[in-house]
Amino acid sequence: MKRPTISDIAERAGVSTGLVSYALNGSGRVAESTRAKILAVADEMGWRPSAAARGLAVAKAQAIGLVLARSASTLGVEPFFMKFIAGLEGELSTRRVALLLQVVEDHEAALEAVRAWWAEQRIDGVIVTDLWTTDARVSALETLRVPAVLVGPPRPDSGLPAVWSDDAAAITETIEYLVGLGHRRIARVAGHSVFEHTRVRTAAFQAAARRHGLPYAPVLDTDYTVEAGAKATEELLSVSQALRPTAIVYDNDVMALSGIATARRLEVPVPQQLSIVAGDDSQLCEMVFPPLTALSRDIQDYGAASARTLLALIEGTGPGSVQSATAHLVVRGSTAAAA
Amino acid sequence: MKRPTISDIAERAGVSTGLVSYALNGSGRVAESTRAKILAVADEMGWRPSAAARGLAVAKAQAIGLVLARSASTLGVEPFFMKFIAGLEGELSTRRVALLLQVVEDHEAALEAVRAWWAEQRIDGVIVTDLWTTDARVSALETLRVPAVLVGPPRPDSGLPAVWSDDAAAITETIEYLVGLGHRRIARVAGHSVFEHTRVRTAAFQAAARRHGLPYAPVLDTDYTVEAGAKATEELLSVSQALRPTAIVYDNDVMALSGIATARRLEVPVPQQLSIVAGDDSQLCEMVFPPLTALSRDIQDYGAASARTLLALIEGTGPGSVQSATAHLVVRGSTAAAA
DNA sequence: CTGAAAGCGCTTACAG
DNA sequence: CTGAAAGCGCTTACAG
Numbered sequence: 001m002k003r004p005t006i007s008d009i010a011e012r013a014g015v016s017t018g019l020v021s022y023a024l025n026g027s028g029r030v031a032e033s034t035r036a037k038i039l040a041v042a043d044e045m046g047w048r049p050s051a052a053a054r055g056l057a058v059a060k061a062q063a064i065g066l067v068l069a070r071s072a073s074t075l076g077v078e079p080f081f082m083k084f085i086a087g088l089e090g091e092l093s094t095r096r097v098a099l100l101l102q103v104v105e106d107h108e109a110a111l112e113a114v115r116a117w118w119a120e121q122r123i124d125g126v127i128v129t130d131l132w133t134t135d136a137r138v139s140a141l142e143t144l145r146v147p148a149v150l151v152g153p154p155r156p157d158s159g160l161p162a163v164w165s166d167d168a169a170a171i172t173e174t175i176e177y178l179v180g181l182g183h184r185r186i187a188r189v190a191g192h193s194v195f196e197h198t199r200v201r202t203a204a205f206q207a208a209a210r211r212h213g214l215p216y217a218p219v220l221d222t223d224y225t226v227e228a229g230a231k232a233t234e235e236l237l238s239v240s241q242a243l244r245p246t247a248i249v250y251d252n253d254v255m256a257l258s259g260i261a262t263a264r265r266l267e268v269p270v271p272q273q274l275s276i277v278a279g280d281d282s283q284l285c286e287m288v289f290p291p292l293t294a295l296s297r298d299i300q301d302y303g304a305a306s307a308r309t310l311l312a313l314i315e316g317t318g319p320g321s322v323q324s325a326t327a328h329l330v331v332r333g334s335t336a337a338a339a
Numbered sequence: 340m341k342r343p344t345i346s347d348i349a350e351r352a353g354v355s356t357g358l359v360s361y362a363l364n365g366s367g368r369v370a371e372s373t374r375a376k377i378l379a380v381a382d383e384m385g386w387r388p389s390a391a392a393r394g395l396a397v398a399k400a401q402a403i404g405l406v407l408a409r410s411a412s413t414l415g416v417e418p419f420f421m422k423f424i425a426g427l428e429g430e431l432s433t434r435r436v437a438l439l440l441q442v443v444e445d446h447e448a449a450l451e452a453v454r455a456w457w458a459e460q461r462i463d464g465v466i467v468t469d470l471w472t473t474d475a476r477v478s479a480l481e482t483l484r485v486p487a488v489l490v491g492p493p494r495p496d497s498g499l500p501a502v503w504s505d506d507a508a509a510i511t512e513t514i515e516y517l518v519g520l521g522h523r524r525i526a527r528v529a530g531h532s533v534f535e536h537t538r539v540r541t542a543a544f545q546a547a548a549r550r551h552g553l554p555y556a557p558v559l560d561t562d563y564t565v566e567a568g569a570k571a572t573e574e575l576l577s578v579s580q581a582l583r584p585t586a587i588v589y590d591n592d593v594m595a596l597s598g599i600a601t602a603r604r605l606e607v608p609v610p611q612q613l614s615i616v617a618g619d620d621s622q623l624c625e626m627v628f629p630p631l632t633a634l635s636r637d638i639q640d641y642g643a644a645s646a647r648t649l650l651a652l653i654e655g656t657g658p659g660s661v662q663s664a665t666a667h668l669v670v671r672g673s674t675a676a677a678a
Numbered sequence: 679c680t681g682a683a684a685g686c687g688c689t690t691a692c693a694g
Numbered sequence: 695c696t697g698a699a700a701g702c703g704c705t706t707a708c709a710g
Binding site for chain 1: 679680685687
């Protein structure tokens, strides 16, 4: 019951192992009839080239790595990642490249994981998410010479290609929308301030607030946990109605969810006295009452674009950064005209 | 800038490549002083054995596979999986075995993925989740002779080891608790009925209902989507108060969440007129108001146990099925005495 | 259009 | 305690 090898196929088809290899890997070298016979035999015996042997010969792992540096509990409730992963794989599996996944606590551990994978030649490249404004990983990756794509805005300090989405534009659209509804007191509950995407969105928020001359536009930083999100909301709402924001924009769907719950606990009616916008969209947004108005975009497509870019980088066609679709506002029940 | 190979290390340390290999892989063959020198050189040059070369020599991939057969959107909002994955990896990374992940639509595609990985010798074994009561994957895996562990109750029809948790006991505890609060009309919103774990829980629910002589104990099947969960809740609540259940037990946290929202939309106060219990616990449960009473257990530990069992199976120590901790009820604000 | 052979970087009996 | 060599299963110039 041993797995068949290329020699078994060659023998059975009456050719050399070299020919079997050529037949499988394209290249017009092989006569069509010979190829057909080889393929038939291979198929019949259920043969597929050993990834190890092939990898050794061509010095490629046919795999890429994704290491997520977040606590498991935060990751779990964040729908973004599974969708992103599904998007990656849609692209990878058709090209027979595998995805190695690791979940770690911090950047140090993340780098260590990539370093190990790379040294062991388990991966040909890596996808980097959740970039910090100052992120030790990017220069480390560059000195290791690991092909890498950065998921987030392109960085002036690096030649690595980025796959990104215009978060600033999405935030601007959100503020325009709220101002259009008559809101003048708008707060932002932001993600972790070390993340570059947080910084970009905060800057866009503040610029929009200035442009519209909003009298009150506070930004509260959190670490994406439930507690931090709830605490921020509580802080914003635990004052007299005149001093409260009439709208809060959250950096993701999870915190917006807890925003709804906190408002309910404090008996601030949504959307009558408070409008809420979620910075990400997922099924979660339709699981609360009222359902959340949210910034929506195709995360799977974002993952697919990231995979394509990395594959191109690995193949040596130096791809530039690619901009993915901008999120657009999906209006549901959590927003209304300002009281 | 080429990556160093074992020959580079051997040369630099003044020994044969064979010795380098022995030095690294234990086995008391090597003199302590020689080993120390070899390790020092390897470390200095940043050398790690190529996974491909090593894999080819020992006929092991040093990797296991996990293929999740669910839609990306359902997966994303389900905190279980990321926690489970984090648990798997805690165990894997210390032993230098990698995790290959794939997300597919159905069992057919899942099997195809495993078959490909196995034929290419990319994995040494596989973890199977979300088992169906009648599941084509288990016999297919057995005929392929892929080492596999089943995450779910052991199956009479298979010799594969299972890692499981006593769902029946957890459900029983839940019903005892609700009955203790005076509830007599208790409904269950179940997951997909093809899943064996759904069947087990439903059976336990019905047995407990019978034991307590409950006059009303309907079970509604869903497919785990938001819509189905909301629809089931709506069906249960859209009748006069006398005919409604006073408590609903959901199969996971996500549907319980949407249960809270639906109750709110229909103006059924929770927990005053309706108690709600979530079948899984995660941060989501504390993100709603009132926070959800939930069946809680250590999912990371569950993942770790699964990894350990698979690793043991691969190494040939025929591990039996292992029972992981039983979930226990964490009481929060969504349950109260029956009206 | 096809074959024979070297080489990828490890591991592991086999000798000494 | 250590070395020399075969072998794992592919790919790919090199000949013909």
